[in-house]
Amino acid sequence: MEKCxxxxxxxxTGGCSGIGRGTAIELWKLGADVVALSNQLESLQKLKHxxxxxxxxxxxICDWNKTREVVESLGAFHGLVNCAGFIHNQPLLECxxxxxxxxxxxxxxxxxxxxxxxxKEMIQNGIKGSIVNISSxxxxxxxxxxxAYCTSKGxxxxxxxxxxxxxxxxxxxxxxxxxxxxxxxxxxxxxADPNKAQTMLSKIPxxxxxxxxxxxxxxxFLLSDKASxxxxxxxxxxxxxxxT
Numbered sequence: 487m488e489k490c491x492x493x494x495x496x497x498x499t500g501g502c503s504g505i506g507r508g509t510a511i512e513l514w515k516l517g518a519d520v521v522a523l524s525n526q527l528e529s530l531q532k533l534k535h536x537x538x539x540x541x542x543x544x545x546x547i548c549d550w551n552k553t554r555e556v557v558e559s560l561g562a563f564h565g566l567v568n569c570a571g572f573i574h575n576q577p578l579l580e581c582x583x584x585x586x587x588x589x590x591x592x593x594x595x596x597x598x599x600x601x602x603x604x605x606k607e608m609i610q611n612g613i614k615g616s617i618v619n620i621s622s623x624x625x626x627x628x629x630x631x632x633x634a635y636c637t638s639k640g641x642x643x644x645x646x647x648x649x650x651x652x653x654x655x656x657x658x659x660x661x662x663x664x665x666x667x668x669x670x671x672x673x674x675x676x677x678a679d680p681n682k683a684q685t686m687l688s689k690i691p692x693x694x695x696x697x698x699x700x701x702x703x704x705x706x707f708l709l710s711d712k713a714s715x716x717x718x719x720x721x722x723x724x725x726x727x728x729x730t
Contacts, residue, residue, distance in 0.1 A: 490710045492517030495563045499547065499600060500570030502529035504670035505620060508698040509567055509705050514540055516706065521560055523547075524570065547596035548588075557603040562611045565709045566604045568597045568619045575631040586634045593638035594645065601660075605653055614657030616709045619646050620701075621662040623724045639664075643720050650718030659717035661708050666724035667695040691726035 496513050500506035501522025507529075510522045514537055521541040524530050530542040545556040547570055572592035574585045597619060608615040624632055625639035642662065649660040667673055667686055677683045677695065687693060704723050707713050722728050 489517040490712070491565070491706070493519070494565055494709075495519040495521070495561075496565035496567065496709065497521045497523060497557070497560065497563045497600075497604060498567045498569055499523045499596075500620075501567075502526055502533045502542075504569075504672060505665075505668060505698055505701050505705075506567070506569035507533065508702045509569060510540060511537065512699075512702045512706060513709075518565070521563075523556070547600065548591050550595075550599050553596065553599055554603050557600055558607070562607040562613060563604050564608075564613055564615050566601065566615070566617045567705055567709070568600060568617070570596065571620065573632075573635050576634065577631050578633045581633050586637075589634040589638045590641070593635075594641045597642060598645065601649060605649075605656075605658055608658055609656045615659070616713070617649065617653075617658065617660040618705050618708045619660070619662045620705075621646070621664045621720065623664050623666050623722060623727050625662075625664060625720070626722075626728055646720070647718050654717055659708075659713070661713075661717060662720045663701060663704050663708070664720050664722045664724065664728075665696050665701045666690060666722075666727045668701055669695050669697050689727055689730055690724065691730060694725065696723055696725065 496518045498506050498510045501510040502524045510520050514520045523543040525546045527544045530544055534542050543556055545553050547553045572589055619642055621642050622639040624636045625643045646660050646662045667677055701723050
């Protein structure tokens, strides 16, 4: 897929860490003009220092109006990867309204806002684009202590299907990637306990967690013309977790 995204302009939210950073760098390698958006200014500046031709934009995506202003100021895109996310695990009976609301705000509401802004520009400029939302296996399987997170990702999958339905007539494809545990820096810390890790690993037929590049490869595929007839799907990158 060398240079398969040459000259395509793509916005990556959460683009300075984890899967988002990996995506931004890989898209840059494939010839895309990349804009990485995050609320982590220092990490964005580090990315910019390493890859000067990657544009950066800093905003708290929980701020609806400011986010809309920033995204609209960036101009038109051929692709969007909604990778920014939030997780704070709490048991069902202890889940607070504050954590629940924040989870929905970042994982659902902000994606609606950003996608509205980007897709309107696509339509106005006649761009037949591709949007990839990063969901989770948690959208389709119950995970202990993940009530807010599971709810948000289930909502994201449903919203993605509506996006695909309504944006399809404009030639815009919308899909989700649904990964299992991924060995980002945060993922390695969160799953460092062997006992905790083994419980999850025992449910993954391939017997291991995902790596960032494995999720990124799936994102690149869905953004590319090689996926030109794929829209409205949830693509698990989970080693078979959801098959069991």
